[in-house]
């Protein structure tokens with residue numbers, strides 16, 4: 001079942017985000033388990049592994065940012081998924097050049113197996129230039145066919 005579950009999930013296309021938080025130190029982490037949850041109030045949700053080093057920072061700071069990555073930011077996604085790349089840094093707590101950044105206050109963390117379902121209330125939205133997103137599908141970074 002576990003292998004079939006992983007295979008099924010590899011067939012689900014997702015946008016790629018970097019979630020970041022600061023509490024003493026600042027950390028970022030690549031995450032595709034992200035969704036828009038509610039409009040009134042504006043809420044988002046993320047599935048974050050309890051063993052992730054980011055997890056205690058989320059709990060302690062009770063604030064985080066979600067950067068929505070654009071096409072071409074594959075190296076940034078790889079970096080914040082544990083494959084270090086040269087010169088990748090957070091700027092003002094987020095990814096420079098992202099499609100959008102959502103600044104969130106932690107609303108709740110619900111237990112969800114080996115992950116936590118992290119719910120954040122969106123307090124500010126920063127919009128970058130519009131454009132195609134970075135997509136993760138079938139265990140690799142993909143491009144969306146974008147109308148010309």
Ligand SMILES: Cc1cc2nc3c(=O)[nH]c(=O)nc-3n(C[C@H](O)[C@H](O)[C@H](O)COP(=O)(O)OP(=O)(O)OC[C@H]3O[C@@H](n4cnc5c(N)ncnc54)[C@H](O)[C@@H]3O)c2cc1C
Pocket residue numbers: 016026027028029030031032033034047048049051052053054055077079080081082083084088089090136
């Ligand atoms: C496409 C994809 C989607 C994923 N989706 C999810 C998901 O939805 N949920 C989930 O829980 N896991 C997800 N993961 C796994 C997750 O990204 C990794 O397991 C992550 O590396 C573990 O997080 P950590 O906080 O322990 O990271 P760490 O290993 O502490 O950090 C990850 C990387 O980011 C770098 N880094 C951290 N902070 C900074 C900083 N301030 N400045 C510069 N570099 C920094 C570190 O050097 C390291 O290389 C996904 C991985 C991939 C590839």
